[in-house]
Amino acid sequence: MKKPINTSWEALEKAWQKQIQAQESDVPANMWERMEQRMDKKSVRPLWLRMNTWAWSAAAALAVIVSLNWESNVELPPYSNPKKQAISSVAKPSITSNTPTLDVRTNVLELKSEQTTNKASHQIIPTSVKQPEVIQMDQQPLVAQITKTPEQAEEVWVRIDIDPVEETTTQTSVAQREDVPVLTKKKTFVGRLLKQVRQVVAGEQLDWQALKEGNRSLEDGIHQVANTYYRTEQTVKQTFQIQ
Amino acid sequence: MSTLLTHLPSENLEQSLVLACKKQDRKGQHATFNRYSGKMMAVCRRYLGNGPDAEDALMEGFMKVFSKVETFHEAGSFEGWIRRIIVNECLMKIRKQGDAFTKNIEEAWDVGEPADALMHLRTAEIEALIAELPPGYRTIFNLYAIEGYSHEEIATLIGISSGTSKSQLSRARAMIQQKIKRIES
Numbered sequence: 063m064k065k066p067i068n069t070s071w072e073a074l075e076k077a078w079q080k081q082i083q084a085q086e087s088d089v090p091a092n093m094w095e096r097m098e099q100r101m102d103k104k105s106v107r108p109l110w111l112r113m114n115t116w117a118w119s120a121a122a123a124l125a126v127i128v129s130l131n132w133e134s135n136v137e138l139p140p141y142s143n144p145k146k147q148a149i150s151s152v153a154k155p156s157i158t159s160n161t162p163t164l165d166v167r168t169n170v171l172e173l174k175s176e177q178t179t180n181k182a183s184h185q186i187i188p189t190s191v192k193q194p195e196v197i198q199m200d201q202q203p204l205v206a207q208i209t210k211t212p213e214q215a216e217e218v219w220v221r222i223d224i225d226p227v228e229e230t231t232t233q234t235s236v237a238q239r240e241d242v243p244v245l246t247k248k249k250t251f252v253g254r255l256l257k258q259v260r261q262v263v264a265g266e267q268l269d270w271q272a273l274k275e276g277n278r279s280l281e282d283g284i285h286q287v288a289n290t291y292y293r294t295e296q297t298v299k300q301t302f303q304i305q
Numbered sequence: 306m307s308t309l310l311t312h313l314p315s316e317n318l319e320q321s322l323v324l325a326c327k328k329q330d331r332k333g334q335h336a337t338f339n340r341y342s343g344k345m346m347a348v349c350r351r352y353l354g355n356g357p358d359a360e361d362a363l364m365e366g367f368m369k370v371f372s373k374v375e376t377f378h379e380a381g382s383f384e385g386w387i388r389r390i391i392v393n394e395c396l397m398k399i400r401k402q403g404d405a406f407t408k409n410i411e412e413a414w415d416v417g418e419p420a421d422a423l424m425h426l427r428t429a430e431i432e433a434l435i436a437e438l439p440p441g442y443r444t445i446f447n448l449y450a451i452e453g454y455s456h457e458e459i460a461t462l463i464g465i466s467s468g469t470s471k472s473q474l475s476r477a478r479a480m481i482q483q484k485i486k487r488i489e490s
Contacts, residue, residue: 071478074419075450081428082451086343087350090360094338097364098331101371 131250251280319383326374334371341384342367345391351435351447352395362398366391392452396463399444416478420485434481442477449474 261267322340325333345366349359369390377386426434435443435451448454448462449470456467456474 070418071416074423077424078426078431079451079453082347082351082431083344085347085428085432087346089342089346089363093342093360093364094335097338097367100364100368101334104368104372 320379323374323377323379323383326371329371337370338367341387344384345387348388348391349395351432351451352392352444353398354436358398358402362394363391366394369394388452392448393462396444399440400463402440416475416482419478420482420489422485422489423481434484437484438477438480442473442480445470445473446477446481 318340322333322337326337342363346359346363349362349366353359353362366387370387373390377383435446438446444463445459448459449456454462456470459465459470460467
């Protein structure tokens with residue numbers, strides 16, 4: 063702050079200062095409400111601003127780890143065309159094979175796979191197929207109730223779980239997809255590295271070949287380092303020989 | 306809370322308000338606003354006139370007061386601290402309006418003794434005299450004569466030399482003197 067100087071202007075201004083600093087003006091009536099609104103707006107911060115830097119770093123690291131694991135775990139099999147197969151009937155084998163043919167309106171599920179496109183898409187289409195009427199009267203139909211109401215069309219929706227591993231006799235007619243990527247449980251590089259470290263700690267010899275197996279970039283890197291080391295060694299030897 | 310606070314002695318009241326503001330207590334903030342907004346509005350009008358800029362400066366200033374109250378360490382008065390923030394806000398507004406402070410004129414005018422009439426002016430008349438000054442002179446006069454800043458402080462605040470501050474003050478005084486003489490005659 064300024065040092066007081068005893069001049070008449072200074073004295074005058076001191077007097078004015080006291081008068082004016084005590085002065086008050088009218089404030090608009092809604093000003094506090096407007097301020098409150100602004101303060102409320104400021105207090106609601108978006109989530110990404112509220113998160114700390116370390117949280118962002120952790121999330122980014124997690125995303126990288128997940129993506130790396132995904133890449134190493136998924137192995138696509140060689141490309142093959144999907145077979146065109148359709149479900150001819152959803153009736154059980156016992157009915158189709160051992161029972162007489164009945165006039166039954168059945169809804170058959172057709173599993174259509176597109177021939178023209180490379181990717182197979184399964185469509186479940188309920189269709190009504192009328193079977194030829196061949197009834198042998200001398201034999202008792204096993205499914206007598208169905209014959210009583212031949213007019214009614216029944217829609218049967220069958221959920222087909224395509225499991226490439228589990229194949230039962232009832233699922234023999236279902237199209238088998240061969241273009242589905244097969245998830246294999248392959249150990250990641252980090253996992254294999256840790257295993258080797260544990261082995262070394264336990265006193266066993268390091269299986270370097272097993273570690274680099276399947277990891278092309280690592281293998282290339284090892285070769286590059288080895289080559290560089292060899293070349294450097296040769297150069298150093300030559301230099302000393304010349305000297 | 307504001308009704309309760311007004312019954313407290315002035316110093317205790319100020320401390321209570323500071324404490325409430327530091328806790329971001331809305332009622333405490335409202336009480337602070339009610340207590341000081343009238344005086345601060347007068348400050349804003351003295352620097353910026355009666356337009357909407359004065360209201361904006363007051364609002365922005367109080368927003369800063371509430372958001373930066375943690376930095377107030379009770380070395381001086383709370384009112385003085387608020388006043389400085391409001392004045393800074395007004396200076397920012399003036400800076401946005403144009404280059405009122407850029408003229409570096411070091412030549413001071415010789416102003417004689419103040420007229421006797423100036424000693425007997427009422428507050429409204431003083432305010433009217435100051436309001437009639439050009440923006441540059443008015444700002445320097447307000448900062449030096451009314452707020453009590455030194456020329457060095459003014460120079461730092463608004464980015465001019467202290468010589469310019471002195472010369473602008475002398476011109477402002479001369480203009481006030483001329484106006485009073487004109488009124489008297």
